[in-house]
Amino acid sequence: MTAAFDYVSLVTSAPDGARRFEAAIDGMTCAACIGEIEHGLADLPGLETARVNYTDRRLLLEWRDDSFDLTRAFERLRRMGYTVHPFELAESEREETETARWLLRCLAIAGFASMNIMLLSVGVWVGGGEGGDIDPSTRDLFHGVSALIALPAAAFAGQPFFRSAFAALRGGRLNMDVPISLGVLLALGMSVYETLTHAEHAYFDSAAMLLTFLLLGRFLDHARRRKTRAVAANLAALRAPLACRLSADGSETLTPLAKIEPGDLVLSRPGERLPVDGVVESGASQLDESLITGETQRRAVKAGDQVYAGCMNYDGALTIRVASAKGAALLDDIERLLEKATNARSRYVRLADRVSRLYAPMVHVAALSTALFWLWRGASEHDALITAICVLIITCPCALALAVPAVQVVASGALFRAGVLLNSADAIERLAEADVVVFDKTGTLTTPEPRVSNVADIDPATLDLAARLARASSHPLARAVAQERPTGAALAAREEHGQGVSATVDGVEARLGSARFCGLEAEAAQLGALDADVSFVAFRHGETTALFQIRQALRSDAVEMIAALKARGYALEILSGDRVDAVETIARALDVTQWSGALKPADKVARLDALRAEGRKVLMVGDGLNDAPALASAYVSISPIDATQITQAAADAVFLGERLAPVVATLDLARKARRLMRENLGLSVIYNVFAVPLAMAGWLTPLIAAAAMSGSSILVTLNALRAGHGGAGRGLVGSDAPASQPPAPEGEQIAGLTQADGTPTSMEPAE
Numbered sequence: 084m085t086a087a088f089d090y091v092s093l094v095t096s097a098p099d100g101a102r103r104f105e106a107a108i109d110g111m112t113c114a115a116c117i118g119e120i121e122h123g124l125a126d127l128p129g130l131e132t133a134r135v136n137y138t139d140r141r142l143l144l145e146w147r148d149d150s151f152d153l154t155r156a157f158e159r160l161r162r163m164g165y166t167v168h169p170f171e172l173a174e175s176e177r178e179e180t181e182t183a184r185w186l187l188r189c190l191a192i193a194g195f196a197s198m199n200i201m202l203l204s205v206g207v208w209v210g211g212g213e214g215g216d217i218d219p220s221t222r223d224l225f226h227g228v229s230a231l232i233a234l235p236a237a238a239f240a241g242q243p244f245f246r247s248a249f250a251a252l253r254g255g256r257l258n259m260d261v262p263i264s265l266g267v268l269l270a271l272g273m274s275v276y277e278t279l280t281h282a283e284h285a286y287f288d289s290a291a292m293l294l295t296f297l298l299l300g301r302f303l304d305h306a307r308r309r310k311t312r313a314v315a316a317n318l319a320a321l322r323a324p325l326a327c328r329l330s331a332d333g334s335e336t337l338t339p340l341a342k343i344e345p346g347d348l349v350l351s352r353p354g355e356r357l358p359v360d361g362v363v364e365s366g367a368s369q370l371d372e373s374l375i376t377g378e379t380q381r382r383a384v385k386a387g388d389q390v391y392a393g394c395m396n397y398d399g400a401l402t403i404r405v406a407s408a409k410g411a412a413l414l415d416d417i418e419r420l421l422e423k424a425t426n427a428r429s430r431y432v433r434l435a436d437r438v439s440r441l442y443a444p445m446v447h448v449a450a451l452s453t454a455l456f457w458l459w460r461g462a463s464e465h466d467a468l469i470t471a472i473c474v475l476i477i478t479c480p481c482a483l484a485l486a487v488p489a490v491q492v493v494a495s496g497a498l499f500r501a502g503v504l505l506n507s508a509d510a511i512e513r514l515a516e517a518d519v520v521v522f523d524k525t526g527t528l529t530t531p532e533p534r535v536s537n538v539a540d541i542d543p544a545t546l547d548l549a550a551r552l553a554r555a556s557s558h559p560l561a562r563a564v565a566q567e568r569p570t571g572a573a574l575a576a577r578e579e580h581g582q583g584v585s586a587t588v589d590g591v592e593a594r595l596g597s598a599r600f601c602g603l604e605a606e607a608a609q610l611g612a613l614d615a616d617v618s619f620v621a622f623r624h625g626e627t628t629a630l631f632q633i634r635q636a637l638r639s640d641a642v643e644m645i646a647a648l649k650a651r652g653y654a655l656e657i658l659s660g661d662r663v664d665a666v667e668t669i670a671r672a673l674d675v676t677q678w679s680g681a682l683k684p685a686d687k688v689a690r691l692d693a694l695r696a697e698g699r700k701v702l703m704v705g706d707g708l709n710d711a712p713a714l715a716s717a718y719v720s721i722s723p724i725d726a727t728q729i730t731q732a733a734a735d736a737v738f739l740g741e742r743l744a745p746v747v748a749t750l751d752l753a754r755k756a757r758r759l760m761r762e763n764l765g766l767s768v769i770y771n772v773f774a775v776p777l778a779m780a781g782w783l784t785p786l787i788a789a790a791a792m793s794g795s796s797i798l799v800t801l802n803a804l805r806a807g808h809g810g811a812g813r814g815l816v817g818s819d820a821p822a823s824q825p826p827a828p829e830g831e832q833i834a835g836l837t838q839a840d841g842t843p844t845s846m847e848p849a850e
Contacts, residue, residue, distance in 0.1 A: 097145065106167045108165055108167055129149070129150040131147060132146075183302075186301060186302045190295070190299060192240045196232050196236035197294075200233055201292075203225045204229070207225050226285040227278060230274065230278055233271065237271055240298060244260040261447070262478065266475035269471075269475060270290040270476060273469065293476065296793065296796045300489070303489065326340055327351070327352075328343065328349055329348040329349065343405055345406060347405045349361065350401070351401045353399060356393055358392055360390070360406045361390060361404050361405045362388070362404050363403055366385075366402055367385040367386070367401075368384055368401050369397040370390065370395065370397065371394060397558065449474050452779075453467075453471050456779075457781065472788075473787075473788040477775055477777075478778075482770060486763035487764075490511075490760045490806050493803050494806040497806060498745075501748040501752070502738055502748075503745045503749050505736050511756045511757065512757055513719035518700050519694060519699045520746075521690075521694075521703050522657050522658075523658065524666055524669050528638065529638065530636050531723065533563050533635055533636070535563055536632050537631065537632045545629050546568060548588065549629060550564055551574050552576055552585075552594075552622070555574055555575075555578070558596075560633050561584070561595065574586040574588065574593075579600065582599075583597055593623070593624040594623045595620065601622060603621040603623070607630060617633065639742055644743040644746065645675065648746075653702075654677075656679075657675055658682055659681075660681065660682050660684075660707070683709070684710075685712070687709075688712050688713055701717045702750070703717035703721075704721050706723050719735050722734035722737055723738055723739075724738065756806050766798060767799065
């Protein structure tokens with residue numbers, strides 16, 4: 084039976100009358116997917132626009148004609164291999180997007196004005212003065228044209244600073260935008276006066292350059308902040324925002340989770356995540372609750388058992404009587420913990436902010452003192468004001484505004500090449516200060532999906548056939564077999580409910596599934612008695628049989644990276660919701676002495692709070708839904724890209740790939756970036772120490788002050804580029820990590836634990 088789709092409540096209307104539908108989209112692996120999706124939907128009747136944002140993993144559909152069928156678009160995407168998760172775009176995110184566009188427009192206008200005014204100014208500089216080719220009337224014309232460009236450009240491009248300064252003054256306080264606004268307005272006002280009085284100098288170029296450099300820093304900083312909100316808005320990818328509601332007549336309707344009420348009946352099929360908390364009304368299955376509790380062993384459920392949203396349904400279809408849906412589920416309890424921790428962490432004061440608190444008052448005092456001093460010494464009001472303007476321009480915090488954002492952008496690019504994406508604007512500063520690294524176990528130190536550990540013992544031809552048969556099944560354990568041979572078409576198989584799949588190959592039936600289904604129950608029982616942590620997928624084709632042993636595997640470089648972190652002086656700890664004996668096995672394999680198992684999300688947060696009370700700054704690395712509150716509570720956090728969306732949103736950074744090397748690369752580059760940030764702030768201070776006395780002494784004109792200010796900004800930017808040099812792009816920065824691991828002494832291999840390549844992991848500590 085095909086479920087209908089209730090999407091009316093999620094369709095919005097655009098100002099031009101078009102109807103719009105936005106969704107998060109899963110399955111994109113590269114930028115080429117953009118064209119594939121957009122062209123694949125282009126011929127749908129009635130569809131006007133299909134746009135994909137690869138960075139945010141978003142799909143936007145627009146149409147006007149009632150002939151467009153959204154369900155048909157979803158079905159086509161499903162056949163193309165993509166999964167669509169509808170959601171309602173938060174109003175705050177729309178505002179963030181509009182702010183980014185506004186800042187970009189301001190920057191473009193300021194940059195355009197600066198270039199054109201500088202062309203006119205160069206003519207005045209070269210041809211002006213005694214013996215020059217430009218007479219006073221031509222100079223006045225150039226100044227007038229500059230005014231016509233600068234005044235409207237500054238009125239628009241200066242709004243981010245003018246509005247902020249006005250709000251600060253209205254609230255009885257000062258911020259960095261007050262001296263910026265004052266310097267720009269005074270420079271423009273004095274330039275208009277000089278132009279009207281036919282004076283030799285005007286300073287429109289100085290004001291335009293000031294705005295351009297300052298807007299560049301403001302835009303870069305806002306871009307970093309906006310990325311965090313984009314990731315957080317994709318929570319729908321895990322939350323399962325659609326549920327299959329069963330009506331009284333047995334019909335199925337895909338319904339937004341917000342429309343599900345307690346008492347409704349919801350159907351969950353194998354391979355799906357449960358969308359609601361509730362009680363099983365009918366059916367039986369095995370549930371993977373590792374994202375909720377961290378426990379890797381599956382739980383058998385039947386009619387009358389309590390189940391929770393976010394669990395993976397492995398085996399059978401379940402009819403669930405809803406106890407709580409949106410706003411009251413266990414998933415929401417975890418999200419509320421996350422929100423509480425995030426709000427507490429938002430009080431962190433960034434390095435540049437700490438410096439800027441004292442900057443604005445000092446600038447105003449210096450400029451006012453300069454003007455009063457020269458008036459006291461008998462200078463004219465004009466000359467005293469020009470000198471004060473020079474002080475304001477020379478101290479305009481262009482270099483200070485760029486000091487941190489410039490390093491962040493360059494470092495972010497280097498981290499991206501190393502496979503790390505930053506979610507938080509101040510993550511680099513906090514990563515550099517971390518002194519304790521706390522790991523989750525399941526999906527973090529181990530691979531997110533179980534692996535076949537005895538591949539070397541399976542005949543290649545048998546493995547090829549079993550993998551083709553496994554591709555016909557949606558069972559997670561079958562996927563572990565299928566990924567061992569990623570090529571080759573799936574067989575036309577029949578699925579036996581709760582047992583496995585079968586197909587006829589060369590006239591002989593081939594089976595893949597449970598040991599009982601394949602007649603290998605005795606063999607599986609014998610091996611299972613030796614290792615409780617192993618799961619089996621059985622295969623039979625005539626007389627050919629195989630038992631695939633499925634285990635959690637350590638990430639391929641876990642041992643090496645733990646040793647690298649120890650070599651760098653970090654304290655290490657493992658906090659997991661999995662069984663104590665399973666956590667102990669991993670801890671012994673990695674030679675980590677501090678570990679805890681069977682922890683609830685609140686227990687992890689409590690441990691991090693205890694470390695904070697000891698004065699430690701913790702980097703938390705985790706992937707499960709139960710890790711999200713701990714990630715938000717930690718001083719700084721990282722999660723793998725295959726973590727749940729809510730976990731990625733809670734983390735300050737996300738690393739790509741199967742290896743842990745990007746974690747070490749991130750810490751190395753963060754320390755380098757922090758050093759460069761401090762160097763940039765130091766350069767800004769040194770610049771002011773030397774330049775401000777010259778300006779106060781009256782030895783600088785506003786033009787020279789603007790040039791000096793621009794030079795300091797360029798110097799800071801060039802220094803920031805050093806953050807992109809080095810080994811970050813190779814995934815591991817620095818050379819103090821061990822290149823290889825010595826072999827284990829005979830007899831010290833741990834049963835049930837393997838590396839990602841299928842070989843047993845040694846207990847031998849890293850050297």
